[in-house]
Amino acid sequence: MRAPRALPPGAVDTTPSPAADRPAPGAAVAPAGPVKTRETASAGYRLTPDAHRAAVAPAHQRPAASDAGDPSRTPTDAQTAFDDYRAQARETASAVQDAANRRARAERTAA
Template sequence: MKTRETASAGYRLALEAHLAAVAPVLQGPAAPDDGDSSHIPADAKAAFADHRARTHETASAIQDAAIRRARAERAAARPR
């Protein structure tokens, strides 16, 4: 199996070029978060809050269903 150390010089050169191009994008947030949300429209804030609430409800429902299923599977697997 080849690793970065045993790879060809061309591969290492391409990898370095890729990392140089991608790394600046990944170094920080697109916009600094200074805590000031006054520039965000109220309808966008409301839409985001609604989305977060629906996402939380969905996640809770999925978790509850998984717990019920695991309990049912354990109950079915118990010797009688």
Template sequence: MPAYAAQLRLLTARIITTANEHVGSSAVRALRILPPGAVDTTLPPATDRSAPGPAAAGPVKTRETASAGYRLALEAHLAAVDPALQRPAAPDDGDSSRIPADAQAVFADYRARTRETASVIQDATIRRARAERDVA
């Protein structure tokens, strides 16, 4: 038995506890550690694969044709969502003519914060990649 499998089996209880704490329910009850090669991950030759096609038969479900349970859950979600935490649907093409004049400052601030966040993430990613490259 490989060492990693033994280690995972020893940590099973801790992994399950951590996963359930993260999810907030008892979603994970057991782990099954498979030996190497237990699952075939190779794709069949291209000639054996069926061509991708449309989804299985049946009408496409929409909000209007969804079950009553789905509509009830959607209503509960919409009632609980804080609109202040939602990202505004801002046109990102730079065309501010579609934004009402009284909202242009808000969208300009949003775009500036988004660019700043993206820049910080990019810088951190570059630093991490360089550090990993230097270690290797």
């Protein structure tokens, strides 16, 4: 087993490199090679989604929902339950805030 070796202070040069070696702030850095896209990806990359779909049980896959976020498609009873939950959460938050304010006032007057 090797033991770590501690260097004495000043053994490593920690001064920043000269400004000429660094790119200007906000300057665009050109990519090193051509940008890879799905169309230019390797065959293995293109086969991966199909292999994943075949391996994952349909019950664990996210269903495609084109109407996601459309409140008119939400069942009325679900929307009512959600509205009730939100109202209860607001009441609870208000009660907690009131209790915190009362406690803070009591602590200020006791001090």
